[in-house]
Amino acid sequence: MATLGRLDWYDIARTTNWTPKYVQEDELFPPEMSGSMGLPLSAWETYDEPYKQTYPEYVKVQREKDAGAYSVKAALERSKMFENADPGWLSVMKAHYGAIARAEYSASTAEARMVRFGKAPGMRNMATLGMMDEIRHGQIQLYFPHEHCSKDRQFDWAHKAYDTNEWGAIAARHMFDDMMTTRSAVGVALMLTFAFETGFTNMQFLGLAADAAEAGDWTFSNLISSIQTDESRHAQIGGPLVSLLVANGKKAEAQKMVDIAIWRAWKLFSVLTGPIMDYYTPLEHRKQSFKEFMQEWIVTQFERALIDLGLDKPWYWDQFMAEIDTQHHGMHLGVWFWRPTVWWNPAAGVTPEEREWLEEKYPGWNATWGKCWDVITDNLLAGKRELSYPETLPVVCNMCQLPINTTPGPAWKVRDHALDYKGRTYHFCSDGCQWCFEQEPERYAGHLSLIDRFLAGMIQPMNLGGGLQYMGLAPGEIGDDAHNYAWVEKVRAVREKAKAA
């Protein structure tokens, strides 16, 4: 019996809109949940998803993907990767799993919002598959690190981080809640699937896979690049929506949401992805610098796609490009300095040969960030480790929730972007973060940053111990230098050799 080709029946099978008789259209699709911007149902029906997938195909392909990921894990389980890996690489995994795994469940609920409230039938079909993808990502990224929990309890943070008030977890939750759990179907499609998934997830799931492959961690490399094959499909939910909104006179609304999401994603990646690529990954395994990965994935590929769909570069483009050279160096310095407050062991990454690499990739590094590391290094060489620990808390931004910092040295221009709103002063790290707040102040105004909570007396006792307790960091979990300061001895050897010569 002859069967129809899939494209002969695909559109009919997924065209599930109808004219409601018993309720109004707005009751079936409440505008605040659909985010429909007043466009009629006929406009939504022009939505044409480019990456077409049917449910039977989905099941077959996903089964094959999982068989691949789990069999690589099983085959390499006795390879002693954990025992042989550089401690910096283990920190890469800990930071990744803690920051990402539980956010995948939020992503699943975001996809579910499009499944139920998206007014375009094609969006609902793609999001149904996307919702199941994200459940896969949550489960697989909890299962894989679990085997390491018995050897190292920091791996427990893969599951635990999002249930704590650890500062990085607060920052990640604040951003993901903004784009995933508190937006309409259209908001999710623009901010999560388009801006975040066609753009930034490539950095963390493919750029990092390249480093993992170089580091010989095939289980992790294979896992995260497999996850990205799901993203590559369901991220295409956003593209046709952008075209539809542009064609229906809603370009400004679409642009604004995309711009907010790109800026917010950038800030989180500057503290998560930047340090792990340029400092934690062992030097000999760095495939490219963080900046080079940003150029490959975000500028060359993602920004180009954005322009093709009829949007413009974000208004903060020049500032964004400038920050790609600098912001993550400050974030890294801060994470290492406040190392007891994270669930992984930050690698300093500043031996003489690593500093040479940083100078080559980021000309001027030694004269700026290097000067700060000189002070830390000199204190450690002199046996004064206590001076390398923090005594105060940094001012954090009321949008990205990250320490406000900029490039040290003669060009020092750190500035507090302060804004008074309804009797309270908010502090921001940048024009970009302040602008995000100003677009919808009520959405953000009630949130207290970790520092706001500290000043309000919510963290007791008001010292590092009280802070760690508030953040849920127990002994055995609190971070310390990844290499237990062995790198300081490398510096000493080089300096002594120079002195002798």
Add this chain to the structure above:
Amino acid sequence: MSEISTAYLNNKVGPVMRQGELAQAVAEAAEIDNPGKKIDVEDKVAYLRIRTDDEMILKRETIEELLGRPFSMNDLEVELSSFAGRIDTQTDLVRFYFVKHL
């Protein structure tokens, strides 16, 4: 401005494949199915970035022949981690393309 700020001014389209047998077949198929076009293949160990200007077509039959076994076009997804440009998925081919030439 630096090189990075203008890097979006390009017309490169094409798949980013997880390394392996299928990635190699796709790189070869890109040459066969896009005659006269210059195909770049960048090997990043974990993935292959396969690119050309403006449009790239990959045919199911070509990949099937290169693999030497039956291949369904949507099996491409198992290894298709990302792609540059827009995508058009059909039963017997996949096309990567841009609407605007910059």
